[in-house]
Amino acid sequence: MRRLFAFAFLLSFLVGCNSGENPSTSNASDSQDSGKELTYPIQAAATVGMVADLIKNVGGDHVNVTQIMGSGVDPHMHKATRDDVQTIMNADIVFYSGLMLEGKMADTLIKVSRNKPVYAVTELIDEKTLLEPDDFDGHYDPHVWMDVAAWSECVDAVQTALSNFNPTHAKDYQENAKAYKQQLENLHQYGLKIVKSIPEESRILVTSHDAFNYFGRAYGLNVQGVQGISTESEAGLKRINELVNMLVNKNIKAVFVESSVSKKNITALIDGAKAQGHDIIIGGELFSDAMGEPDTYEGTYIGMLDHNFTTVTRALGGTAPERGMQDKLSH
Structure with a gap:
């Protein structure tokens, strides 16, 4: 065991x-x-x-x-x-x-x-x-x-x-x-339904750390985290350069920050891609290790995942309701 x-x-x-x-x-x-x-x-x-x-x-x-x-x-x-x-x-x-x-x-x-x-x-x-x-x-x-x-x-x-x-x-x-x-x-x-609407070549999810591996496996996304599974791991320059090259070569337009993790590594990706003439935006803030604020829809598990599904799908070129599955998302 x-x-x-x-x-x-x-x-x-x-x-x-x-x-x-x-x-x-x-x-x-x-x-x-x-x-x-x-x-x-x-x-x-x-x-x-x-x-x-x-x-x-x-x-x-x-x-x-x-x-x-x-x-x-x-x-x-x-x-x-x-x-x-x-x-x-x-x-x-x-x-x-x-x-x-x-x-x-x-x-x-x-x-x-x-x-x-x-x-x-x-x-x-x-x-x-x-x-x-x-x-x-x-x-x-x-x-x-x-x-x-x-x-x-x-x-x-x-x-x-x-x-x-x-x-x-x-x-x-x-x-x-x-x-x-x-x-x-x-x-x-x-x-499952809305992630399938993302163009296949754009189904690449780049986030701050490897919190989305189950998300990727379940819903058909190639997930790439700057840091490892635990946020204690530091992202090396080699890893950042690898991701920058991938973003540029595959013409990925959006990366994502996380609500409970520093944005500095994602900023480094954006700056690195820009130096190669490729503009990338932050597609949104995702909930990874923590939910949203108390007494909000995003502060529930269903709201948290609804937000992630909807934000990722829309930022990567798919089709999803602006306010999510239940028309409750606040942003």
Whole structure:
């Protein structure tokens, strides 16, 4: 078993049966194996926005979700703060993405898992679905949410975790999960349809770092990142020159920045191409490791991917509604 799956399952097997002792907003209660009273709504902590959104959709009114990393935060680089630790300790149940996305929080998650349930939402994904890039030291690419069909498998992991923790509302979690998976299937089909409208020779997606490999595989795009899988990797001059030459030779007109990653490497590409007489524009800002601002459509997983599908398609010469699949995109 590879190290990364060993880590994911380690957390799963170390979980305890403690429930938190947070103030209840209602008089409802449930009985856990530990014998402690569970109050509603259940307090759940989630590391990143994509995970938090899963919990909200499956948990519904029975679960209150606190997201640890906000919009624009790079999870590869994030270290648990004192407030983060307090959020996790106050939670009844904790969810994280897994596959080493939150690598710098590993120690905190392991320690907490000795006293309360901690779950990796990616733990049920078939290993055959996961990508293992040559330059990622034997680990899987953690950016699974870029393939909507693959990320949909995480809904089952969340539903199972919540149902086991709170059997009283298991039926509600199952129904919520079924409804949400149908929404994700609609999103997946939207992505497949509009990306196909991009001229075949223009289906090249150049971004700040390699967060879009699942996106490219699922929707038929040649993805090229300036940096590696983790934003800790530095983009070398050789890599930048290679991409500049590719952009010029293939007459690519647009590259993309990411909301949670510095724009400096993309700027270097644009400047390098311009020096060769080829003008390139920034086709838009994509959401990679973080979603949009809270309380916006782009601040949901569906809105995040709708934005990415629509922005990429329109910038690379395809046809897509200006305001996306549900006419909700803000820009």
